[in-house]
Amino acid sequence: MTNVQKFKEFFGFGPAEDFVAEDEYYGSQDRTRTEGRYERSYGYADRHYEPSVVTVRLNSYQEARQLGEPFRDGDAVVFDMTAMDTADARRIVDFAAGLVFGARGTMEKVARKTFAIIPEGADITLAELERAARR
Numbered sequence: 406m407t408n409v410q411k412f413k414e415f416f417g418f419g420p421a422e423d424f425v426a427e428d429e430y431y432g433s434q435d436r437t438r439t440e441g442r443y444e445r446s447y448g449y450a451d452r453h454y455e456p457s458v459v460t461v462r463l464n465s466y467q468e469a470r471q472l473g474e475p476f477r478d479g480d481a482v483v484f485d486m487t488a489m490d491t492a493d494a495r496r497i498v499d500f501a502a503g504l505v506f507g508a509r510g511t512m513e514k515v516a517r518k519t520f521a522i523i524p525e526g527a528d529i530t531l532a533e534l535e536r537a538a539r540r
Contacts, residue, residue, distance in 0.1 A: 456480045456527045458537040466493045469500050476504055476522050481529050483537045486518040494518055 459475040461468075461484045476482045484501070486494040501522050505512045509525040513534060521534040 456524055456529065458483060458521075458529060458533055460537045460540050461485070462488065463497060464488050466496050466500075469497055472497070472501060472522070473504055476508070476510070476524065479524050479527075481521060481523045481527055481534070483515060483519065483521045483534055485538060486520075489518070 456479050458481045461471045461475075461482060463469070463471065463484055463486050466489075472482050472484050484497070486497055489497070498520065501512060501520060504510070505522050510527075511523045511525075513521045513523065513531065515521050515531075515534050515538045519538050521538075523529055523534075
């Protein structure tokens with residue numbers, strides 16, 4: 406066997422005689438096949454969860470956690486930054502953009518210095534977000 410063949414087998418680009426199937430290796434872990442790759446299933450898709458809309462009024466960047474925790478739990482978050490200076494508000498928007506990117510969600514501008522972050526798969530209208538922003 407040449408070094409190139411060994412390299413290919415090591416990185417999974419070629420056949421391997423001593424290959425152990427993932428299902429045998431991981432045993433009892435629940436795994437699903439998606440688009441040619443295996444992903445670990447944690448059962449989140451099995452739960453039916455209707456996300457709620459949480460409204461947060463931020464005064465400084467130190468309060469960014471109030472925005473991240475409900476979004477991480479699967480809720481849409483409307484955050485009002487009208488009491489903040491522009492520099493901190495930009496930092497919050499950057500933080501929210503990172504959350505949205507990591508969770509494959511979306512971000513919408515609701516009003517001046519008021520935005521909403523919506524988790525993937527949530528069926529929430531812009532009217533609902535605007536109503537939550539007025540609370």
